[in-house]
Amino acid sequence: MSRKDLWENIYADKSPTGVSWYQKEPATSLSLIRNLPLERDVNIIDVGGGASTLVDYLLEDGFKNITVLDLSSNALALARKRLGEKADLINWKTEDITSYVPGHDYSLWHDRAVFHFLTEKGDREKYKKVLESSIRNGGFVIIAAFSMDGPRRCSGFDIVQYDAEKLQNELGGSFKLVKELPEKHITPAGKEQLFGYYVFTKSA
Numbered sequence: 001m002s003r004k005d006l007w008e009n010i011y012a013d014k015s016p017t018g019v020s021w022y023q024k025e026p027a028t029s030l031s032l033i034r035n036l037p038l039e040r041d042v043n044i045i046d047v048g049g050g051a052s053t054l055v056d057y058l059l060e061d062g063f064k065n066i067t068v069l070d071l072s073s074n075a076l077a078l079a080r081k082r083l084g085e086k087a088d089l090i091n092w093k094t095e096d097i098t099s100y101v102p103g104h105d106y107s108l109w110h111d112r113a114v115f116h117f118l119t120e121k122g123d124r125e126k127y128k129k130v131l132e133s134s135i136r137n138g139g140f141v142i143i144a145a146f147s148m149d150g151p152r153r154c155s156g157f158d159i160v161q162y163d164a165e166k167l168q169n170e171l172g173g174s175f176k177l178v179k180e181l182p183e184k185h186i187t188p189a190g191k192e193q194l195f196g197y198y199v200f201t202k203s204a
């Protein structure tokens with residue numbers, strides 16, 4: 001089964017509030033984003049945003065140009081349904097990030113628990129190519145991944161654990177780490193998962 005079909009099935013079978021990564025309020029992402037010098041009209045992308053509520057909060061915060069991209073159309077349909085009429089304010093993209101061709105550049109790229117699923121070097125190279133071509137110079141990249149002492153698998157998929165140094169080495173010299181925050185995520189089933197959140201800027 002393809003990567004896309006596997007994710008489509010997960011979102012077809014489970015409630016969006018029952019998946020292990022569910023957050024009622026994505027507090028760590030929001031605290032990081034709210035501390036960045038971003039005008040309200042800049043382009044923002046939530047990569048592999050799925051049915052995350054981040055987009056709801058970004059709209060409330062006044063951001064006007066938000067893209068939510070995910071491999072799974074089922075995931076995006078859940079987010080659209082939750083948002084109701086406000087869904088029309090968002091650019092929805094059902095795409096694989098490793099082959100995404102953006103129509104314009106972004107000032108903020110947010111990825112919670114997506115890059116860490118790329119266990120193949122070739123896929124990570126493709127992701128980085130898209131990232132490099134998508135972010136404007138001086139723009140910000142937030143990547144959240146399971147930390148070195150966090151889970152090794154999620155939803156039946158192997159993942160790659162990261163710390164700041166490993167992620168910096170992976171992204172390369174065009175991106176400079178400016179902040180990191182740990183997060184103890186508690187899943188809806190009550191399990192603890194250790195995440196690291198990393199904020200990078202793209203050098204001019």
Ligand SMILES: C[S@@+](CC[C@H](N)C(=O)[O-])C[C@H]1O[C@@H](n2cnc3c(N)ncnc32)[C@H](O)[C@@H]1O
Pocket residue numbers: 007021022023047048049050051052053069070071072075095096097098111112113114117154
């Ligand atoms: C663990 S979930 C995290 C969802 C969301 N970021 C959050 O924090 O609630 C991973 C998401 O990445 C999506 N995904 C996995 N691989 C992807 C890819 N190659 N391109 C785009 N989305 C992908 C899945 O469909 C899923 O919605």
